[in-house]
Amino acid sequence: MMSKVPKVEKREKQIAWIVSLVLAAAILITAFLRLWGLPIFDEYVVLALVIALFPSAVLDYIDYRWRRSIDEHLPDLYRAIVQSEKTGMTLTQAVEEASKRRYGPLTSELKRMVAHMSWGKSFEDALQSFGDRVNTSLTKRSIPLVIEASHSGGHVEKVFEPTGKFVQSTLLAEKERQAQTRPYVAIVYVAFFVFLFTVIMLFTTFFVQMSELAALNTSVMSTDEARRLFFHMSTAQALFGGLVAGKMGEGTMSAGLKHSVILLVCGYIALKLLI
Numbered sequence: 001m002m003s004k005v006p007k008v009e010k011r012e013k014q015i016a017w018i019v020s021l022v023l024a025a026a027i028l029i030t031a032f033l034r035l036w037g038l039p040i041f042d043e044y045v046v047l048a049l050v051i052a053l054f055p056s057a058v059l060d061y062i063d064y065r066w067r068r069s070i071d072e073h074l075p076d077l078y079r080a081i082v083q084s085e086k087t088g089m090t091l092t093q094a095v096e097e098a099s100k101r102r103y104g105p106l107t108s109e110l111k112r113m114v115a116h117m118s119w120g121k122s123f124e125d126a127l128q129s130f131g132d133r134v135n136t137s138l139t140k141r142s143i144p145l146v147i148e149a150s151h152s153g154g155h156v157e158k159v160f161e162p163t164g165k166f167v168q169s170t171l172l173a174e175k176e177r178q179a180q181t182r183p184y185v186a187i188v189y190v191a192f193f194v195f196l197f198t199v200i201m202l203f204t205t206f207f208v209q210m211s212e213l214a215a216l217n218t219s220v221m222s223t224d225e226a227r228r229l230f231f232h233m234s235t236a237q238a239l240f241g242g243l244v245a246g247k248m249g250e251g252t253m254s255a256g257l258k259h260s261v262i263l264l265v266c267g268y269i270a271l272k273l274l275i
Helices: 010-035 040-086 091-098 106-118 123-134 137-151 157-204 206-216 223-250 254-274
Strands: none
Touching: 010 040, 040 091, 040 106, 040 137, 040 157, 040 223, 040 254, 091 106, 091 123, 106 123, 123 137, 137 157, 157 223, 157 254, 223 254
């Protein structure tokens, strides 16, 4: 079944960043002018962070799934082209035949490539345009090999089979790397929730008794001050811990935006309802 994961253009990401940052800035400015010094000001800061990060986190995740689906279907595409050429088809006919099959989001890009060739574009130029549009890590590695083989006058069909094996081995290595780093991503979540549990236990036991001393001794931190301090600490840990989780799990800081949003929301709900 063809994947329905849409392609996210770079311009759409930029627009999402601009709109979300403008909204977040408007919330921060409004809160600063009207709520500065009040405990609720911190809640508006968290709200602004979530609004600033959430749209870009969603678009980044959708784009990651689209690119992942493209790369995962590349070995099948190269294998189909080799099989078609073995039956006597030309390279152009093999690509056109492959575009009739279902390779997820790769199919629509193949149809555009076939359309470009039908308009008179050479195979090399159409393939280069295909690589520029898709622009995934594996297409940037494999497509230049095919184009170089075509320019050198060699048998292009002989390049697809080893290239497909190379892409397949790279995908397997990437899956193995993600499996190895997944426990480290889990550690970020576990550490954050352990921190929340510790804070909640402190407030339900220790700080309840300390509030009586704070009323007698002004040098002792009050319950409200401690609550606000831990709220700041949980926000910072959620934001930067999520970015670290994305870097370890998927190799980019932007992939950690979704983790940051999840941790920010969980931390806010836990501290708001249980303290």
